[in-house]
Amino acid sequence: MKPITLQEIADTLGISVSTASKALKNYPDVSEETKTLVKELAATMNYMPNSFAVNLRTKESKTIGLIIPEIVHYFFSNVIKGIIYQAEKKGYLIITLQSNESYQLEKKQIELLLSKNVDGILISLANETADVEHLKTIIEHNKPLVMFDRIAKKINCSKVVINDKKAGYTATEHLIESGCKRIAHFRGPLLPQNAIDRFQGYKQALKKHNLTFDPALVYTCNDMSFEEGTYFAKKLIQEHKDVDGLFVSSDLIAIGAITELKKQGFLIPEDIAVVGFSNWFMSSAVTPTLTTIDQPGFEMGKAAFKQIFKELNFRKKKETYTPKVIKLKTALVKRDSTP
Amino acid sequence: MKPITLQEIADTLGISVSTASKALKNYPDVSEETKTLVKELAATMNYMPNSFAVNLRTKESKTIGLIIPEIVHYFFSNVIKGIIYQAEKKGYLIITLQSNESYQLEKKQIELLLSKNVDGILISLANETADVEHLKTIIEHNKPLVMFDRIAKKINCSKVVINDKKAGYTATEHLIESGCKRIAHFRGPLLPQNAIDRFQGYKQALKKHNLTFDPALVYTCNDMSFEEGTYFAKKLIQEHKDVDGLFVSSDLIAIGAITELKKQGFLIPEDIAVVGFSNWFMSSAVTPTLTTIDQPGFEMGKAAFKQIFKELNFRKKKETYTPKVIKLKTALVKRDSTP
DNA sequence: CTGAAAGCGCTTACAG
DNA sequence: CTGAAAGCGCTTACAG
Incomplete structure (x- = not known):
């Protein structure tokens, strides 16, 4: 036919x-x-x-490029879902690419999307990404760019984030208010802004409550896996027998840590209270259920698309706009891993 | 610029x-x-x-549409990852849409992708989908179609699947060989072919080993969640005190079931042995670790793209081809939830 | 109210 | 080896 x-x-x-x-x-x-x-x-x-003809005439394809560090990931897949959901509502299609946490790939993929003439780009940075020049090429090509979750502060574009510092603060303060005195932190990798911010929040809460910050209690996770949780938990209790609280930058790692701690005979939360991060669906299923910070992935995806959609319309109307930073609310979800 | x-x-x-x-x-x-x-x-x-001009001239966009029932799902997100990975290698881009297990949405999305002139469509059917006429419109539009995992037998197109019947057989036989005599089955929804096939494999194994098939031991899961696992486990032990084996059509449900059984004081695998399905990454992390069937999601994605890529090339060369059914290998992963 | 014309930016069969 | 021309299928400013 x-x-x-x-x-x-x-x-x-x-x-x-x-x-x-x-x-x-x-x-x-x-x-x-x-x-x-x-x-x-x-x-x-x-x-x-014929959409090809229409695209050529109208110079737009109603297609947005999306670069995500890792698709097989509860939080990110929720974001993708939110983006696609909102895009479909507005008649836009999403082309998804996975950077695999690689800076080189991320850079190449931006070129690829630009060459394919997407109307705009949504991106969450790879953990590896330190240099952000490649993001500027998007702006030079006059395409709207919206970053989410893993953002680069220096780039002048709209961003959708949570307040990671505040969330880290809340998590840690909850441990302090539960009576913890020696609180360890399993942080994320060194480069991403949100790992830094959560760590800052942790420090700030300690300071506020007159607990001394001990750098030896901070462990840096790199692949953010269950195994890393068990690994650092083992290390932690070897090195610091007096620890009574633990703030972990992801639920999966936290669950790994709890599994190991239980195995070694520690009672959670009696011996060590644990707070995770992100509110992964399994955190309400494990034993004990995990106290965590709810991070709204689906909402973040929706917000990111809404923002790029707005910018697209400003451009059509040749109006100027100033990039916005949208901060989504997080919430402490109190469960059984804290007293 | x-x-x-x-x-x-x-x-x-x-x-x-x-x-x-x-x-x-x-x-x-x-x-x-x-x-x-x-x-x-x-x-x-x-x-x-200018890709719009190139598309118009060459009548192809090097873009493939993908419709998936649910993105936030370990198996499916692995498939997506495999598809995108392979597509990128071959210079193709993937437009992802989520049917949300809805037949109506799925149908609409096929129309949408067709109107956007994708070069071909990859699809895994919604659980709701019974009527498959909408898939024929893809073929009528002369676009290659490859189905994976949730396929429709009746449609004459290439398919990438595992042998669900055989996998169900293997899982059940493993329970039988472990000494189980009364084996229950938590099956998937009624319509999808793979839920049917796994169930058939279960029945076949019982028959082969001279165990009587008892329909009362079969429970139908619809939303495939952790909670459904706890719910049916509760029901199961109320209704059938003599059960000593359980084959569950998904790891998540299996883990839900085990959580509930443990809570009620049953020993796994001593009292009830459990086999899951899909080899979700958490199945090696839970206690006890879960015996399961490994279902290669990433490989399935790669294979699905490879197949549509082949068909695209046949079309370009105006050669004919006959649709293929590609069956990927599964494997029993023996862990601690079976003796 | 309708239509001829130009043009979006390329590719390719054809002429020279 | 090079280039003029046609054309992919639309949209839209303009003329009538």
């Missing part, structure tokens, strides 16, 4: 392509009669405008 | 657009000198061909 063209519609109706085109798009200067004729024929012939 | 065109390259060089175009594409009938000139200028001017 060959797709049918406007030309064919016009021909069978004995009118011009221009009129047919305008009729379908409800131009006011086409007679009602012609409009009905064209629309009916289009419907019966199952006409679909 | 306005994107630069072939026209501008040709103008600055004082040659025609045709020659410039052919030079860039290494046509043999262009002088080496001209080729170098054009290529160098293109490089310094950072020329990128």
